[in-house]
Amino acid sequence: MGTERVGELASRETEEQTAERTLQALRKELDEINAEILRWLSRRAEVVLEIGRLKLRQGINRFDPVREKEMLDRLAAMNPGPFDDTTIRHIFKTIFAASLQLQKKEEEASLLVSRKRHPEDTVVEVGPVRIGAGVPAVVAGPCSVESYEQTRAVAEALREEGLTLLRGGAFKPRTSPYDFQGLGFDGLKILREVADEFGLKVVSEILAPEDLEMALPYIDVVQIGARNMQNFALLKAAGHIDRPVLLKRGLSATIEEFKYAAEYILAHGNPNVILCERGIRTFERATRNTLDISAVPILKAETHLPVCVDVTHAAGRRDILLPLAKAALAAGADALMIEVHPQPEVALSDAQQQVNIPEFRAWLGEIRRMFGAVV
Numbered sequence: 364m365g366t367e368r369v370g371e372l373a374s375r376e377t378e379e380q381t382a383e384r385t386l387q388a389l390r391k392e393l394d395e396i397n398a399e400i401l402r403w404l405s406r407r408a409e410v411v412l413e414i415g416r417l418k419l420r421q422g423i424n425r426f427d428p429v430r431e432k433e434m435l436d437r438l439a440a441m442n443p444g445p446f447d448d449t450t451i452r453h454i455f456k457t458i459f460a461a462s463l464q465l466q467k468k469e470e471e472a473s474l475l476v477s478r479k480r481h482p483e484d485t486v487v488e489v490g491p492v493r494i495g496a497g498v499p500a501v502v503a504g505p506c507s508v509e510s511y512e513q514t515r516a517v518a519e520a521l522r523e524e525g526l527t528l529l530r531g532g533a534f535k536p537r538t539s540p541y542d543f544q545g546l547g548f549d550g551l552k553i554l555r556e557v558a559d560e561f562g563l564k565v566v567s568e569i570l571a572p573e574d575l576e577m578a579l580p581y582i583d584v585v586q587i588g589a590r591n592m593q594n595f596a597l598l599k600a601a602g603h604i605d606r607p608v609l610l611k612r613g614l615s616a617t618i619e620e621f622k623y624a625a626e627y628i629l630a631h632g633n634p635n636v637i638l639c640e641r642g643i644r645t646f647e648r649a650t651r652n653t654l655d656i657s658a659v660p661i662l663k664a665e666t667h668l669p670v671c672v673d674v675t676h677a678a679g680r681r682d683i684l685l686p687l688a689k690a691a692l693a694a695g696a697d698a699l700m701i702e703v704h705p706q707p708e709v710a711l712s713d714a715q716q717q718v719n720i721p722e723f724r725a726w727l728g729e730i731r732r733m734f735g736a737v738v
């Protein structure tokens with residue numbers, strides 16, 4: 364190789380080495396800039412959280428599009444380039460969205476229902492039954508209280524099975540005003556009388572805040588139904604009573620809305636709330652509603668409240684109540700609810716979904732075989 368060629372190679376090598384060194388230096392500068400941006404982003408996030416706390420205290424909406432637009436316009440006006448305004452707007456919009464998420468996460472963690480705020484499981488005591496303490500509870504009874512005899516027949520079966528929680532609808536929220544509306548206070552009296560005869564506890568729905576106080580002598584657990592999940596007057600009134608509340612998830616409610624509904628009750632002073640997943644409305648027509656089984660572990664993880672699954676309303680048909688109940692318990696549910704009627708075929712409401720007493724006993728036997736004791 365001639366000396367000229369050697370010299371050429373040597374100078375190319377130095378050129379490459381210089382470029383490599385420059386690249387290293389520029390990357391080092393970028394690393395420092397990144398660290399600086401991160402520091403400022405974190406500082407910004409702290410300020411955003413502080414604003415979030417202030418807004419929460421004052422009941423102001425987290426999302427403020429006017430403020431966001433002002434900031435974006437100002438940033439675009441002072442943009443020195445080389446990024447164009449659209450890119451700058453896009454980057455800052457992403458920062459605002461992340462900031463909103465941060466505020467939301469902190470707010471959720473501060474909710475009374477949140478497991479982050481209250482890590483231990485809440486156990487709701489109804490007489491001898493401790494819902495949420497590990498042994499699955501079963502709430503069973505007719506859709507509607509129709510007569511003393513009908514209610515008594517179911518109550519007797521519950522007692523024979525060693526169960527305690529008797530459900531029965533006295534005030535019925537029906538889609539049509541012409542359908543059976545329930546026996547009202549007469550129904551509650553039947554429930555109380557029968558429950559006392561067999562040493563049971565009554566779970567029954569109340570529709571209106573003004574009925575709550577008068578209903579309390581007859582009811583051990585006040586049910587707030589799916590259609591009333593966002594009846595805020597009722598939720599607030601239920602917060603003021605000294606009785607556990609079984610709150611059903613609304614037909615089209617998200618898990619977040621469900622949690623906020625429960626928050627109303629806790630925020631008004633009543634910590635004894637049982638969340639009840641009862642199926643949500645979807646396009647599927649093979650079942651009356653779609654049992655949102657994933658709500659069970661999510662509610663268990665995000666809240667400290669016991670979770671019940673109403674298999675009857677989720678299914679709307681009696682042939683799949685057993686697999687749904689197994690799925691619910693396997694997913695972590697603390698309680699099951701099922702409708703039982705001595706003669707479902709002549710029931711005044713929901714005839715196609717209630718089971719008769721022998722079917723109920725068989726269902727219960729299978730649950731016990733798979734999951735052990737129930738209360």
Ligand SMILES: O=C(O)C(=O)C[C@]1(C(=O)O)C=C[C@@H](O)C=C1
Binds near residue numbers: 430459
């Ligand atoms: O300024 C506020 O009110 C904030 O909550 C902060 C912030 C932001 O990140 O700048 C976050 C969300 C709002 O939509 C608007 C602005």
